[in-house]
Amino acid sequence: MLSETVTGVDFDTFYRAERKSLVRFVMWLGCSDPGTADDIAQTAFIRAFPAWETIQFPQAWLRKVAQNEYARYCRAAARETSLDAEPGRADRQAGTSAAMALEQQSDTRDLLAAIADLPPKQRQVMAWHWDGFSDAETAVALGDSTEAVRKNRNRAMKNLRRSLTQGREEGK
């Protein structure tokens, strides 16, 4: 995936094809509000636009920028609300129709809640993993070792299973 270069793909075509997956990536990072996730994805595309000809691996480049933007958003939200930077809380002020539509999907609600409970590094690793990046590619993108990515992915899966099992028990 990281080896997919931008050569020959114009910005508009790429934007039309990739916008939705970048918004979803931000949601995988723990952003439960689609409107906020879209704003963050849009910011990443705005950054990419003037540098488009020089960006070699656009999928990875945009995800790195979006990930940094989301971290910045969480820090700002935490400062404003005097809460910790737990993203599930930071996003909930947005009552958009898309957010409400997602809230009505129990699968989506349960998974996003379980993701929001993960530590940030585990959320990041799973977001890259679910978007099809290998552990080695994720390691390059996050500046970690492949082994660290693999361990965080395994821990994240264990935590997700535990959290979703707990939800199943409570719903019984």
Next chain:
Amino acid sequence: MNRRPWRIGVPSVTEDEVNSLVTRVRIDIAEILDDVLDTEAGLTRIYATYGRQSPSSAAAPSQLRNTRRQGR
């Protein structure tokens, strides 16, 4: 000793179930985003950020450049 009796009989969520859930949620999110994302408006905003007009809302930039050159 301290075990909660209501835990008995509740099977743990497996890794395969998590992966299936992710697949279903991926589809749910895509359907919802299809309804709310206006791609052309998003593109127009990006172009506008840099003081340009999106090709989809006007003539292509290359055509504009050619027009300007011809006008000189």
